[in-house]
Amino acid sequence: MKAVICRELGPPSALRVEEVPDPRPLAGQVLVRVEAAGVNFPDTLIIQGRYQHKPALPFTPGAEVCGVVEALGEGVEGLAVGTRVAAAITHGGFAERVAFDATKAVAVPDGVSSEDAAALCLAYGTVLHGLEDRGALRAGETLLVLGASGGVGMAAIQIGKLVGARVLAAASSAEKLEACREAGADGLIDYSAEGWRETVRALTEGRGPDVVFDPVGGPYTEPALRSIGWRGRYLVVGFAAGEIPRIPLNLVLLKNCAVTGVLYGEFTRREPEANRAMLARLFGWVASGRLQPAVSQRFPLERAAEALEVLGARRATGKLVLVTHAGAPG
Template sequence: MRALVCEAFGPVENLKVREWQLPALKPHEVRLEVHAAGVNFPDGLMVQGKYQVKPELPFVAGGECAGIIREVGDAVKGFRVGDRVIAMPGLAAFAEAVNVDHKLLMPMPEQLDFAQAAGFCITYATSYYAFKQRAQLKPGETLVVLGAAGGVGVTAIQLGKLMGARVIACASSDEKLAFCRDLGADETINYSSEDLKERIRALTDGKGADVIYDPVGGAFTEQAYRSIAWGGRYLVIGFAAGDIPSLPLNLPLLKAGDILGIYWGGWASRDPKGNMQNFAELLGYVNEGRLQPLTTAVYPLEDFSQAFAAINARKALGKVVLTMGEAAT
């Protein structure tokens, strides 16, 4: 089978689409024919050797995918050959097939296509964990989303609205902000042309934001934190800008504000039952028609460099997904 292989840590462009041999199927695993796989910012860091997890070389990256079960191990329960599923293998999803522990599978809702399902796990799980377990977002609160048009930003808008928040979407262009308004954002801020701190204050009548969701980092972090409400919660999602910011600690002191780290993967491994409960709730929202997973940038496996470039250059509107040739149809 074909896979996107990292043979040495380095630029994404050095990855190779080549033949890859899967190990023998273990009793608790299924062999999944991958139709589509979600691409996330940490995937690019991992192949460069810059992520907190460093796999043994060579390896196939990709933490989430969707496809059809083609083989099941003897100890697998609840799944059978032919089932359409969403999978969270953690690694090896950028391939035409992958072996996955059956505990890391979820039934794929009928109303989703493979591209939508492939990009469902990591971004929606991250945002839901951030809002539910960490920030305890309440109806009527004001939520500010930085990098709002990107893969996780989109999920923050959708889930923030679903949970009853007033959402202020922040992005770097009018095109991105129009996209955010179409998703349901109540207000928007162009932080390339507007003063982020002052606009947040103006849009909240001076009160500030109850919750700030930041996957960007860089120069906007301190500006945003200076606009936080008394007792507000600042969610550290990631650093798409490339720079890890420093924050004067007198600011959370003066605002009685929290700074909350959002490491969904670490939490999920420590509380698998809580994680699966979150997924059950998210899939319930999908089945009820209250949540529509959004995938806007779909590339064939061979165009992987374009897919990563869309994320790294912060040009993608919504989720980026790789499809596996004929299997993607």
């Protein structure tokens, strides 16, 4: 089979597509023929050795897949060969086949494409876990999304609107903000401009947002925390800006707010039943037409390095997906 191989830590250009033996499922695993794989910011980190999960070299990146079950490892129950499933895993997804823990697999219903299912597992799973489980976002509240034009940010806009929140989108250019508006954002904030906190204040009539969803970190965290409303919930999702911010804890005291971590991968490991139920809800929303994953570009497997470069350079709006079947659009 073909697989994207990382033999040395470094930039996407160091990756190679190679012919490797098909994996075999161990006890408790499923073997899946991959039809689509989501491309995510952690993929750009793991190939540089900068992610908390550090697989031994050589390895295949890719933490989000959808495909068809081809074989079951010993002891696997509740899944059948031929079932189309999706899963958030740690690595291995940028390949024609991958074996992973069967508890991570969620059946994909008819009406949900493989590309959409692959795009849902990590980004939309992170968002729903963050906004609902960790942030307790309620209808009528105001949500501020940082890095709103990226895959996770777009998902946050969409899920925020689904639960009935008013969504403010913060991004760094007019083009990105227009994409956020098209995704349903109620208010737009250019946080590359001076004084963007004043825009937040004006859009919330001085109250501040109830929930802040922050996958960016860096220089944006403290201003956003200073802008949060009374009893607000600040969700720490990631650090795409590259810098882990240090915040003055007096801000948490003065706003009577909560700063809450959202570590979705560990949630899937510790609470697999809850995660499967959550992903099933997401698939149901897509199948019913209530949610359309924001897939902006599709790449063939052979162009995985290019997809990662686009994502790492922050040139992407929405989700990027690799597809393994022939004739995949670029």
